[in-house]
Amino acid sequence: MTSWVSALVGLTPVLALPCLDGPAKEEKRVKVTVVVILARDSGNEVDKQLKNIAEEVRKLHPDLNLRSFKIKHWEVKSLAPDEKAVFKLVDNKTATIVVKHGADEQNRVGLAVAAPGQEEIVYRSACGKFLPIITRCQTKANERLILAICVKPCNGGK
Numbered sequence: 001m002t003s004w005v006s007a008l009v010g011l012t013p014v015l016a017l018p019c020l021d022g023p024a025k026e027e028k029r030v031k032v033t034v035v036v037i038l039a040r041d042s043g044n045e046v047d048k049q050l051k052n053i054a055e056e057v058r059k060l061h062p063d064l065n066l067r068s069f070k071i072k073h074w075e076v077k078s079l080a081p082d083e084k085a086v087f088k089l090v091d092n093k094t095a096t097i098v099v100k101h102g103a104d105e106q107n108r109v110g111l112a113v114a115a116p117g118q119e120e121i122v123y124r125s126a127c128g129k130f131l132p133i134i135t136r137c138q139t140k141a142n143e144r145l146i147l148a149i150c151v152k153p154c155n156g157g158k
Helices: 048-060
Strands: 028-039 068-078 084-088 094-101 108-114 121-126 131-140 142-154
Touching: 028 048, 028 094, 048 131, 048 142, 068 084, 068 094, 068 121, 068 142, 094 142, 108 142, 121 131
Parallel strands: none
Antiparallel strands: 028 068, 028 142, 084 094, 094 108, 108 121, 131 142
């Protein structure tokens, strides 16, 4: 991973939003929640759901000098293994996510994520927790694009 990509898998909770799971149509399907976060180096407004993620991003990437964090929107899709989904972000940009496998014995889900300006990166994401990815992408309004991705269902009904 590059210094621009952060995998804060073990943080609890990094995002104070529910990781939506709802009933999946088939047990093998995985609900993927993508939260689009915009951060900038001016102001000092932080959406209350983003308090923890803002603190971690500031701690891990002080060089970015990000001060304000807001949720733009989020989207949930149910995917089968090896199914590709495109998520709309901002400024006509998209992210492509492929579920490589459902929750394994360590309760991690395999994901391949292609974010704007980055090649595909393969992760094993903790089930039921948000995986934040700080992208290189800047919006037309000069805001940094951050994705927070959560996957469910988990082993043991978590």
